[in-house]
Amino acid sequence: MLIQLKDVSHIYSGQNEKALESVNLRIQSNEFIGIVGHTGSGKSTLVQLFNGLIKPSEGKVFIEGIDIHQKKVSKREIRQKIGLVFQYPEHQLFEETIYDEVAFGPRNLDLSEEEIKKRVIQALSLVGMDYETYKDRSPFHLSGGQQRKIAIAGVLAMMPEVLILDEPTAGLDPRGREQLIKLLKQLHRDYKMTVILISHRMEEISQLSNRVLVLSRGRIVMDGKPEEVFTRVDEIRKLGLDLPQITEVLWELKNRGLRVRTDIFNVEEATREIITKMRESQC
Numbered sequence: 607m608l609i610q611l612k613d614v615s616h617i618y619s620g621q622n623e624k625a626l627e628s629v630n631l632r633i634q635s636n637e638f639i640g641i642v643g644h645t646g647s648g649k650s651t652l653v654q655l656f657n658g659l660i661k662p663s664e665g666k667v668f669i670e671g672i673d674i675h676q677k678k679v680s681k682r683e684i685r686q687k688i689g690l691v692f693q694y695p696e697h698q699l700f701e702e703t704i705y706d707e708v709a710f711g712p713r714n715l716d717l718s719e720e721e722i723k724k725r726v727i728q729a730l731s732l733v734g735m736d737y738e739t740y741k742d743r744s745p746f747h748l749s750g751g752q753q754r755k756i757a758i759a760g761v762l763a764m765m766p767e768v769l770i771l772d773e774p775t776a777g778l779d780p781r782g783r784e785q786l787i788k789l790l791k792q793l794h795r796d797y798k799m800t801v802i803l804i805s806h807r808m809e810e811i812s813q814l815s816n817r818v819l820v821l822s823r824g825r826i827v828m829d830g831k832p833e834e835v836f837t838r839v840d841e842i843r844k845l846g847l848d849l850p851q852i853t854e855v856l857w858e859l860k861n862r863g864l865r866v867r868t869d870i871f872n873v874e875e876a877t878r879e880i881i882t883k884m885r886e887s888q889c
């Protein structure tokens with residue numbers, strides 16, 4: 607599914623400053639896009655434009671070449687194809703049972719109860735929760751991490767082609783984060799979903815994404831592969847953003863004279879690189 611933004615700017619009513627300014631963007635099927643930027647840089651606004659939740663003040667949003675804000679285009683259909691998991695989605699749970707919670711979206715699609723059940727089973731299994739164990743339980747009697755999984759299952763049950771997640775690992779413990787990251791990799795690799803991830807955690811962004819967008823004051827100021835973006839160390843720091851910790855270590859070693867590559871984001875690969883270069887330097 608091709609998503610395009612052409613000369614898009616957005617200003618919220620009553621605000622003086624634009625939340626987004628002159629954004630041009632093209633997102634192809636099966637990309638894994640990481641979005642980073644300081645607080646208030648426009649990340650959440652940008653992703654809400656992708657599925658038509660916000661209409662831009664200026665410019666146009668196209669899905670598969672069609673301007674989505676024409677009257678005849680169904681927003682419901684777009685939101686089914688482009689699923690959005692908000693920040694702290696567990697705050698929006700409201701049904702009495704986990705089954706009803708996950709089935710809520712598919713029910714709005716007027717599917718048969720048999721198809722809905724199939725989708726609930728599959729969505730729960732994707733987030734690692736057993737259908738029989740959980741279906742009749744209340745979502746409110748689960749841990750925060752489990753509640754978040756239910757909220758994500760609710761979006762997955764719509765079988766979106768594009769999955770957008772706004773800070774999905776915020777507040778999760780390391781195990782919860784790891785499980786979620788594994789799920790995103792699986793959805794991207796095995797289900798060929800386009801995944802768009804907003805995160806402040808540069809480790810997640812650098813290890814998962816094929817492409818990173820850096821926002822600052824409503825503009826896209828960098829757009830490239832992780833190894834292109836995170837090697838622009840001074841600019842990233844100037845924008846008030848962190849670097850992946852591995853990048854920090856590799857740069858520190860480089861500054862101390864060890865001729866290591868600085869475009870590696872995987873711990874094992876970085877360790878091999880450091881050991882090799884240390885051996886070479888001792889020869």
Ligand SMILES: Nc1ncnc2c1ncn2[C@@H]1O[C@H](COP(=O)(O)OP(=O)(O)OP(=O)(O)O)[C@@H](O)[C@H]1O
Nearest residue numbers: 618619621625643644645646647648649650651652
């Ligand atoms: N509903 C709203 N009404 C008015 N202004 C808003 C609204 N939502 C966002 N803004 C403003 O638009 C700008 C961009 O906000 P946005 O939430 O898109 O940034 P963000 O990068 O997602 O921030 P954060 O990392 O804090 O979530 C900010 O100045 C913010 O105050």
